[in-house]
Amino acid sequence: MNPATDCKIEIRDLTMAYGSFVVMRNINARIRRGEIFIIMGASGCGKSTLLRHMIGLKQPAQGDVYYDGEAFWQSNEEARTEKLRRFGVLFQSGALWSSMTLAENIELVLGEYTGFPPAELHGIARLKLALVGLKGFEDYYPAEISGGMCKRAGLARALALDPDVLFFDEPSAGLDPISSRNLDNLILQLRDTLGATFVIVTHELASIFTIGDTSIFLDPNTRTMRASGNPRELLKASADPAVQEFLTRGESSAVANAANPINSRAP
Amino acid sequence: MAVIPPRLAARRGQAGVVIVDIAGDWLGRKTLPDVGPLEKELAAGGVSALEFAAHELGRWDSALMARILAIDDLCTKANVEFRAKTLPHGLAQLIALADAVPEKKDAAREEAKRPFLRRVGESGLGAWNGGAAMLSFMGESVLAFVQMLRGRAQFRWSDTLLVMQQCGPQALGIVALINFLIGLILAFVGATELSQFGAAIFTADLVAIATVREMACIMTGIIICGRTGAAFAAQLGTMKVNQEIEAFQTFGISPVEFLVLPRLLALILMMPLLCLFADLISIAGGFLVSTLMLDVTPALYLHRTVAAISLVNFLLGISKGAFFGVLVALSGCLRGMQCGTNAAAVGEATTSAVVTGITCIIASDGIFAVICNALNI
Numbered sequence: 328m329n330p331a332t333d334c335k336i337e338i339r340d341l342t343m344a345y346g347s348f349v350v351m352r353n354i355n356a357r358i359r360r361g362e363i364f365i366i367m368g369a370s371g372c373g374k375s376t377l378l379r380h381m382i383g384l385k386q387p388a389q390g391d392v393y394y395d396g397e398a399f400w401q402s403n404e405e406a407r408t409e410k411l412r413r414f415g416v417l418f419q420s421g422a423l424w425s426s427m428t429l430a431e432n433i434e435l436v437l438g439e440y441t442g443f444p445p446a447e448l449h450g451i452a453r454l455k456l457a458l459v460g461l462k463g464f465e466d467y468y469p470a471e472i473s474g475g476m477c478k479r480a481g482l483a484r485a486l487a488l489d490p491d492v493l494f495f496d497e498p499s500a501g502l503d504p505i506s507s508r509n510l511d512n513l514i515l516q517l518r519d520t521l522g523a524t525f526v527i528v529t530h531e532l533a534s535i536f537t538i539g540d541t542s543i544f545l546d547p548n549t550r551t552m553r554a555s556g557n558p559r560e561l562l563k564a565s566a567d568p569a570v571q572e573f574l575t576r577g578e579s580s581a582v583a584n585a586a587n588p589i590n591s592r593a594p
Numbered sequence: 595m596a597v598i599p600p601r602l603a604a605r606r607g608q609a610g611v612v613i614v615d616i617a618g619d620w621l622g623r624k625t626l627p628d629v630g631p632l633e634k635e636l637a638a639g640g641v642s643a644l645e646f647a648a649h650e651l652g653r654w655d656s657a658l659m660a661r662i663l664a665i666d667d668l669c670t671k672a673n674v675e676f677r678a679k680t681l682p683h684g685l686a687q688l689i690a691l692a693d694a695v696p697e698k699k700d701a702a703r704e705e706a707k708r709p710f711l712r713r714v715g716e717s718g719l720g721a722w723n724g725g726a727a728m729l730s731f732m733g734e735s736v737l738a739f740v741q742m743l744r745g746r747a748q749f750r751w752s753d754t755l756l757v758m759q760q761c762g763p764q765a766l767g768i769v770a771l772i773n774f775l776i777g778l779i780l781a782f783v784g785a786t787e788l789s790q791f792g793a794a795i796f797t798a799d800l801v802a803i804a805t806v807r808e809m810a811c812i813m814t815g816i817i818i819c820g821r822t823g824a825a826f827a828a829q830l831g832t833m834k835v836n837q838e839i840e841a842f843q844t845f846g847i848s849p850v851e852f853l854v855l856p857r858l859l860a861l862i863l864m865m866p867l868l869c870l871f872a873d874l875i876s877i878a879g880g881f882l883v884s885t886l887m888l889d890v891t892p893a894l895y896l897h898r899t900v901a902a903i904s905l906v907n908f909l910l911g912i913s914k915g916a917f918f919g920v921l922v923a924l925s926g927c928l929r930g931m932q933c934g935t936n937a938a939a940v941g942e943a944t945t946s947a948v949v950t951g952i953t954c955i956i957a958s959d960g961i962f963a964v965i966c967n968a969l970n971i
Contacts, residue, residue, distance in 0.1 A: 382844050408846040416844040422837035436845050439748060488845075 334396070335360040335524045336381070336492065341390035343376050349388070350376055353551050356543050363518060363525040363538050365558060367573070368545035374528040375419075375496055377545070381526060382416050382494050383407055394492070412440060415485030415493045415523075419500060421477035423469040429456060429480045430465035436487040455483040459513065475506045479513075486517070493517070495527040499534055511537050532576065536562070544570050598652055602627040602661065604635045610642035612674075614665065617650035620658040629664055636672045643675035648682050659688055666693070731850075731928045735858060738851045742859070747851045754856035761822040762864035766871065768821065769814055773872040776809050777801055777879025784880075785888055794888045798898035801880030807907045810872035811865075812959055815918030818865065819951035823926035826857050827947035830930025831940040839931065849931065858923040865919030866912045873911065906971055914962060918955050925950040 336358040343350040350373040358364040366374045379385040381392050383399065391398045394410055402410075423432050433452035437443060443451065453465055459479040469477055478498065485493055498514070499507035511534050518525060529535060535542065539558040546553040546569055554561055554570045562574045600618040607613045612635055620626065635641070644665070662685065669676040678686050678693075708716075741747040784797035830853060833839050842849045877899060884890045929947035933939050 384840055384843060411844060411846040414844065416841070418837045418841060420836065422841040424838050424841065425833070425836065436847075439845070439847060484841075 333359050335394070336526070337393040339390050339393060341380060341392065342388045343373060343380055344388035349550060351545055351550055351552070354543070356555055358524060358526070358541060360524055361518060361522050362540040363514065363527060365535050365539040365542035366526065366528045366545065367530055367535060367542055369547055369573070370530065372545045372547035374545060378494055378496055378526065378528050382414060383411055412488060413491045415488065415490035417478070417481045417485045417493070417495045417498060419496045421469065421481030423477060423480055423484065425469050428466050428468055429461065432480065432484050433487045436484060440488055455486050456480065458486065459483045475502050478502070489521070490523060492524045492526065495525065497528055499529060499531045507531065507534065514538055532574065544573065597621060600626055602629070604632040607645065610640055612636065612641050612644045614644065614646050616646060616648045616658070619652035620654035626657055626661070629661060629668065632665060633668060636668055636674060641672065641674050643677055644669050645677045645680040651682060659685070662689060663692055727932065728928060731931070732924060734850045735854055735924060738848065738855045739858070741851060742855055747855055748847050749852050749855045754859050757856050757860035758864055761818060761860055762867065765818060765821055765868065768817055769868055769872055770875045772813055772817055773810060773876040774879040776813055777805060777876035778883050780804055780809070781880035781883035785883060789888065795890055795894065795898060797880065797884050797888065798890070798895045799902040802877060802899045802902040803907060805876040806873050806903050806911045808911070808959070810876055811869045811911045811915040811918060812955065814865065814868050814872045814915060815922065815955045816952055818861070818868065818919070819922045819955065820948055822861065823922040823947050823951045824944045826923065826926030827930040827933070827944045828940055830927055831933030831943040834931065834933045835935050835937070835940060854927040857927055858920065861919035861923040862916055865915045869912050869915030910966065910971065914959065917958065921954040921958065922951045925954060
């Protein structure tokens with residue numbers, strides 16, 4: 328494969344700001360088709376904000392995001408809507424439309440963009456729910472199912488239009504370790520079967536190492552990205568103490584903290 | 595177990611060291627000694643370090659911790675060495691833990707003291723931005739309405755019908771009650787004043803004209819604003835908190851078309867009908883008072899009423915009702931869409947929606963009155 332044309336998403340010199348307050352500057356990344364791209368960093372460093380810039384919810388202060396070589400924010404609104412149609416987004420809490428059943432949530436999206444008759448729509452909605460393990464829950468309202476199920480239903484809705492790119496905002500937040508692991512497996516399966524590209528915001532180390540092909544590490548102190556690359560290789564090769572500390576849960580710096588009476592308490 | 599009263603005292607040790615004696619049980623809630631004397635001791639100068647003597651310390655909880663942390667801050671301020679190791683082991687550990695992460699200085703809000711002019715400027719800018727947001731929202735709503743007329747809007751008639759049911763038939767009870775009472779009140783006022791001149795029969799005119807032209811549409815507008823406008827703001831605000839509105843955006847579905855349009859449409863269609871109903875009920879209230887209290891026969895009252903209502907007055911009232919419906923829908927939806935992202939923000943959005951809606955209704959009714967006067971309607 329030709330790596331130059333195979334670049335699905337490129338973030339170029341992106342600066343994110345709320346008014347005059349700069350959250351992050353000079354973010355650059357290239358994501359190839361079919362890769363799972365992880366945005367990691369400490370809580371509150373702007374991971375979700377970066378995701379919002381990628382899915383058209385927040386305009387960058389500078390720079391742009393390129394999909395298949397086309398600038399997202401510089402294009403007109405119609406072209407942006409066209410691109411949005413090829414995305415699937417899973418929000419942190421699922422963000423299912425609470426006044427509709429799970430099936431209706433999916434049918435609404437399908438109905439907007441495909442010309443299927445209602446019966447067909449229902450069949451596809453059933454299929455999408457079955458894909459995420461929610462067969463039989465078509466007529467439940469989001470408030471009637473658990474948080475983990477809401478998240479999976481949100482994933483089913485994100486998959487509704489057979490997207491090229493899937494964005495996940497902290498998919499494992501609030502899930503128990505086994506559900507979280509199952510979700511990781513589901514992501515890997517979807518990548519292999521659909522060939523979609525994934526952008527995932529997370530700080531769950533287990534997920535990062537299991538599914539991440541490439542990643543960037545955002546650092547709130549320097550207000551920019553500190554590292555990028557495959558997370559497993561970053562763990563092995565990165566010399567940056569902040570990256571090491573994050574990827575090892577701070578255990579590599581335990582020696583440095585030995586003088587601290589809390590950490591040196593005898594067992 | 596007897597409680598020994600807590601004690602905190604400072605004394606000078608050797609070579610500029612201040613020793614703080616801590617003793618007793620630190621369990622009281624009102625009688626804990628404060629750090630005032632120690633502060634004076636440190637301010638006196640010539641102090642290089644601070645130690646603790648806590649051999650007689652009994653039981654303690656977070657209140658003591660907070661005192662010691664305050665002493666730590668005092669030492670930092672006065673540039674005095676704080677010898678935490680002289681504290682009992684458990685306390686020293688907790689203090690070390692509290693000190694482990696340095697205070698984040700730039701995280702503190704800069705709100706505290708802003709000069710007067712800056713506050714004036716900021717609230718001016720805030721009002722300007724609020725006005726701009728309102729105008730752009732109205733523009734978007736008009737565009738959505740045009741899209742609907744062209745048959746291209748992304749919204750569902752089933753939603754519209756549901757909202758129509760909620761703000762129309764389900765509001766009949768409260769609309770009937772309030773307007774019936776308004777009719778009664780108008781008739782009472784008219785009856786007592788007009789019968790002094792022997793003109794009690796004109797109570798029918800008073801009730802009919804006041805109701806049809808002003809009271810029915812204003813009262814119905816205010817009721818619907820408090821009932822339905824607030825509900826719109828709460829629904830959309832909760833959807834905002836739950837990221838549901840963003841979910842629409844990421845699927846390329848316009849939230850204004852999908853959420854605002856059905857509500858706008860429902861109120862435009864329902865408000866004239868509610869106003870018509872209110873007219874009828876209010877006149878019935880006046881009828882009841884007049885026929886029971888005054889010497890007016892039902893037939894005469896009805897005859898006067900019919901004679902008093904002109905088509906212009908009637909249409910004016912009904913169309914004002916539809917216009918107030920637009921105001922209520924827009925203010926409710928606007929405040930809902932502008933809602934912040936927490937539970938308190940939903941409450942604020944609801945309050946703000948009702949305040950905005952009622953203000954707009956009364957203000958625009960005043961403008962209508964001036965225009966009608968100028969046009970001799």
